[in-house]
Amino acid sequence: xxxxxxxxxxxxxxxxxxxxxxxxxxxxxxxxxxxxxxxxxxxxxxxxxxxxxxxxxxxxxxxxxxxxxxxxxxxxxxxxxxxxxxxxxxxxxxxxxxxxxxxxxxxxxxxxxxxxxxxxxxxxxxxxxxxxxxxxxxxxxxxxxxxxxxxxxxxxxxxxxxxxxxxxxxxxxxxxxxxxxxxxxxxxxxxxxxxxxxxxxxxxxxxxxxxxxxxxxxxxxxxxxxxxxxxxxxxxxxxxxxxxxxxxxx
Numbered sequence: 496x497x498x499x500x501x502x503x504x505x506x507x508x509x510x511x512x513x514x515x516x517x518x519x520x521x522x523x524x525x526x527x528x529x530x531x532x533x534x535x536x537x538x539x540x541x542x543x544x545x546x547x548x549x550x551x552x553x554x555x556x557x558x559x560x561x562x563x564x565x566x567x568x569x570x571x572x573x574x575x576x577x578x579x580x581x582x583x584x585x586x587x588x589x590x591x592x593x594x595x596x597x598x599x600x601x602x603x604x605x606x607x608x609x610x611x612x613x614x615x616x617x618x619x620x621x622x623x624x625x626x627x628x629x630x631x632x633x634x635x636x637x638x639x640x641x642x643x644x645x646x647x648x649x650x651x652x653x654x655x656x657x658x659x660x661x662x663x664x665x666x667x668x669x670x671x672x673x674x675x676x677x678x679x680x681x682x683x684x685x686x687x688x689x690x691x692x693x694x695x696x697x698x699x700x701x702x703x704x705x706x707x708x709x710x711x712x713x714x715x716x717x718x719x720x721x722x723x724x725x726x727x728x729x730x731x732x733x734x735x736x737x738x739x740x741x742x743x744x745x
Contacts, residue, residue: 514615514617514678514680515616518646519548519618519619519621521549524551524571525563526568526700526725526730527574527721528699528716528718530623532578534623535549535621537689538648539579541687542676543677544619546586547586549572549573549576549589551565551569551572551590553565566593574720576588598634600635601620602639609681617678619646623647623649630659640669643681644676644683649688653688669683669684670683670685670686672685699716700731704732
């Protein structure tokens with residue numbers, strides 16, 4: 496992780512001797528869109544974060560090879576992080592998963608962050624409802640609570656009844672308010688239902704593959720810097736599924 500202006504603060508607690516508050520926004524970010532920026536802004540404000548780190552996946556073990564190269568996704572994530580509105584929090588992107596060999600498991604990332612930030616800091620993994628619905632498929636998901644809180648922003652129409660039984664049961668026993676998240680290191684869940692943004696990277700890639708002008712996308716789905724990066728690097732213009740098969744794959 497890159498060294499930030501908060502490095503000296505976080506080892507000594509936050510202002511007024513409260514725990515240092517780190518928000519962690521992880522994902523494939525293929526590409527990062529305005530929904531991600533809105534989610535980041537929401538949690539920065541509601542949790543009064545000292546720092547927000549965006550962490551693009553290095554090797555996505557659940558999505559296979561059909562993913563934009565990590566270097567491009569990292570560059571786009573840095574641009575998306577820069578699009579977060581003015582805040583007192585330090586907001587930046589990290590290459591920790593990009594540089595890590597092997598599959599990117601969230602549990603490995605949060606263990607590393609807990610070791611770096613110490614036992615007292617409040618660490619919150621931030622996610623949308625789509626990630627929560629797949630939480631039971633994550634490697635070692637139940638162990639996440641030993642290191643972080645899980646904070647979820649739901650999409651319009653989200654129904655808690657859609658959750659798998661183990662996740663729903665975990666939420667029932669761990670649900671707390673944002674003040675508990677801010678003042679304790681880990682182990683809780685918080686659900687926010689105020690974010691009325693319904694965007695999907697999957698749908699966005701399909702739209703980009705059809706050749707939608709980048710200026711339109713910059714207006715309604717992509718941060719300006721990300722839209723320019725995609726256009727200038729020719730990303731997504733042809734669906735990757737149209738590529739010829741790799742003879743080295745069985």
